[in-house]
Amino acid sequence: MKNIILSMLTLLAISSCKDFLNPKQVNLVYNDVFWQNEKDAVTAVLGVYALYRGAMVNAQMYERGDVTTGFFRRGHNGGSSDRLYLPGNFVNVSDVNKSWGSLESLADWSSFYKVIAMTNLTISRIAAMNDNLFSSGNKSKLLGEVYFLRALTYYHIATIWGNAPLILESIESSNQVIDQDGNLKNVPRSSDIAIMETALKDVNEAVQRLEYGSKANFEGGVRAAKGSAQALSGYANLWMAFLQQRNGQANAQYIANAVKSLEDAVTHGPYSLAPYTDARAIAALYKGGSSEAVFELNISANANESYRIDKGGIQSLTCKVPPLDGDATKDRSSSINWIPASKKRFIYPNYPADRRADLFFGAWSSTYDEPFSDVSAVSTDRRNVTWLKKFAAFVEDPNAQKNEYIAYFADCNIPIFRFTDVKLLLAEAYIKNGQAGMATAIINEIRTRAGLTAPYTGDNPLAEVMQQRTSELIGEGKLFFDYVRNNYFQNVPVMEAERYRQQGYYWPVSSAILTSNKLVQQTPYWNGRTTW
Template sequence: MNKLKNTIIAIACSVAFVGCHNLLDVEPYSVLTDDNYFQDINDVKSATTGVYDVLSDKSSGLYWGELIIFDMLATDEAYTERQNEREISEFLYNPSTKYVEKPWQGSYKLINRANKFIEKVEAMDSTMVDQDEKRKYLGQVRFLRALNYFNLVRHYNEVPLRLHSATGVDDTHVPVSQPEDVYKVIIADLDSAIGALPNHYGSGDLGRADKAAAIALKSKVYLTIAGYPLFGGETGQTEAYTMARDLARELIDNQAEYELGLWDYYGDEFETMNDNGKEDIFCVQFSSSVGLAPAFEGANIHKETFKSTTKNGIKYDGKHTVRPSTYLKNTITKNDARGNLISNVFYINGKKYTNKESSKKPNMQMFHKWIDQEILDGALNAQVSDQDWKVFRLAEMYLIAAEAENELNGPTADAYAWINTIRERARNDSDGNPVEGAVPDLEGLDQESFRKAVLNERMIELHAEAKRWFDLVRTQTFEEQIAAAQQAREFEFPNQVPEGYILPIPYEEYVSNDSIDYVQ
């Protein structure tokens, strides 16, 4: 267990936040807003962990559940047969849907904590804390604020921009800002973080945002700005693609400096023991051993992807909420190692079992990258696991660089080299040896064909990592991709994509924030 997880355990009972019903989550007087609290570096460290905690907090609706489930189910790569979640995969969500409301609430909860932290820590002088250390912790929190504003602006487009801590309900009556203004804040936070953070943390601080994480996020920000709905905005599309490519290339070309690398076999990246490993740039930390409060629980994703079963008198819990679509399964070619992680077969202590398929149950496939083998082998009927959620990994940087380069200059040698590096790894078996004829290098494509190829490569490489919804929105390919998924198996996607990709602002936000006009 890394130091960040240990810190969460240690402060679970001593650092508490008080919430309220407003979706912008006004948190009144608490230990972290007390002027007597921010006195030394230990206070700063504890407060930083309090900001990180929101990412994995069960009640926040972020990486524990609602955020990632929505971004998988509202796409062509996954679907569900669970009634409560069908409104997502059938595109029937509305301003009162919890998968619309909770990520909004959780994002602003973290942002408010981040704002409090920044205000208090910036005011600490050299007699209270070493200024270099202070900048590092401010850099981490600015990264976290940027990440959450990035999730908000991509989902909802126009959102309230709050840069000061809320001390009362009146402070939450904030009008929405244009996306360009939100992105300016995101980029400013990331520039500050890049200038303050170390390239990489040692083993005692794994899980904290470092310079590589800030660079990766900034690269993704510019790739998004270049697409729908801004198409470059004030930055300009050419400059946005250039920034996305060059930032991704910084990590690709300097892997030793940032302690990054690709595993030889795709599946190794998703072994729990390799969490925070060489391919991971930033992960949300989870630990099933933390049970001091509801907020400090392990990951829920195993339960959401595994189908419950009883073997040898032992029940293995699972909801099987998120299932791979037939379209995704059919898209992955023979001997592509990434297809090994999509299957209706599973193992318990080396013994093979199969979720049988039939006309009544035609798709019993599972996303194996999120199935915790330790739970199965240990006969643990666990609700949660130790799996960390991978927000950014090095493989995505190769695909960002390839996509941006193609948009700028067509399929150049660099663009091919980057995308084919990912395809080369995909042809390796579990021993890291290439399978003859599997996943051949791309070649001879025009710009449009390469554009489609890299979007397809992102779906396969990053499947079930909550990336696809954003890709379909920014590339304006939602309708055609859902149509293709319907053709593969219609009952998985019975409805058309709704008009407009952007999510509605939650209804409760209109009720609590009189600075926003309700739009039906």
């Protein structure tokens, strides 16, 4: 698996959208000679994982799900764009700050549709293969994995862009994409309801085909299993419940479905909460393959499945790094995202009793409210930069050049779903299903592990679930979507009420997409609000 993923990720890194399907790839997955046995099918499925991972390792979900909350701020010399969290100036046409309308690279959905194209092809081809070519149950399992990946990808598309093209056909001939006059066939945007319905249909197929596995044969969460499919089902059902409520439609069945899926994952899956005893326990959790690994992206320098942190990834945006030459002034303190003191009450209101603040972050007690820099009047001590430690696991590049001071490979997995996430999502579903008592038990379990021994006694358990999800999952790409789903925006002015009403939580579409597909129109809120 690791060699396949590495080669495909390398290809993704050097390929543009238009030359992605190069002859070597076409020979691999389109040629009828390829789909001859189980090994071929496994190779194709691993290729789908590689495409999905290639789309996700660039930290885009961290930027979409965390930086957009406004809790993080860019450093004096680098970090994420402040357009992710600052309101745009839409009155002055010449002002280049158009919020998300200034970030065209994040408005391009091409990487997601590459995954969709590969899943469509792989499902079609494996389904057509004779059952006797596979070991017992393996054909169904492989199909289940691909259905899961297609559902997950469409879930991302629906929560990021809302309305989007719905493509389920396997592309195996140029006649399917080019008409008789040689023009590209265009596909319009389907509704967010239709996209999520497709995700739900696919994930239900995955749940039926996949098994939980046991702790003895657990694959460390890097391959889809029944539990990961049920986690996705919970997410997709709760998002559909949100959409139906927004549209004035009944949503009780989707909430009940979410409860059932998440209960099954919690009760029957081989997962358990990891201890929060000390920094070593947290490092082990994010290293990967822990008891909380429901589904995660495998990032391992030892297995040649990694990337240089100075070239990209979440570490490049969040982590201080020990310079190889020992010069502390090169530790990137001014070049990463950080948490200002004024935002900390939203994340850990019970600090210092809440041990997660110091376990997940460096220098949480810092009072700095402006970025560290050598020219700052107050923020002059690099030791007082509050930074995210979750993904601070590196291995030195043995081929580093003498003038490369932060030549490290990333060496920890990236969680898509972890067990804490699943349990808190179940608590949310319980509350919406009229089972607040069941939710309170989960809330108190999470609070106790964090060092908050006093049980929750408030009268707004949903707000407490949102608080615990904020405290637990910050940095993992979930929070902004949680807040949209529940209209829970306490950190004004990240999402003004009018922007929310106009569905401005959906992203604009890039000019490249609008130009190449004439049937795609701009996301309504962003008409006239982009720089392209």
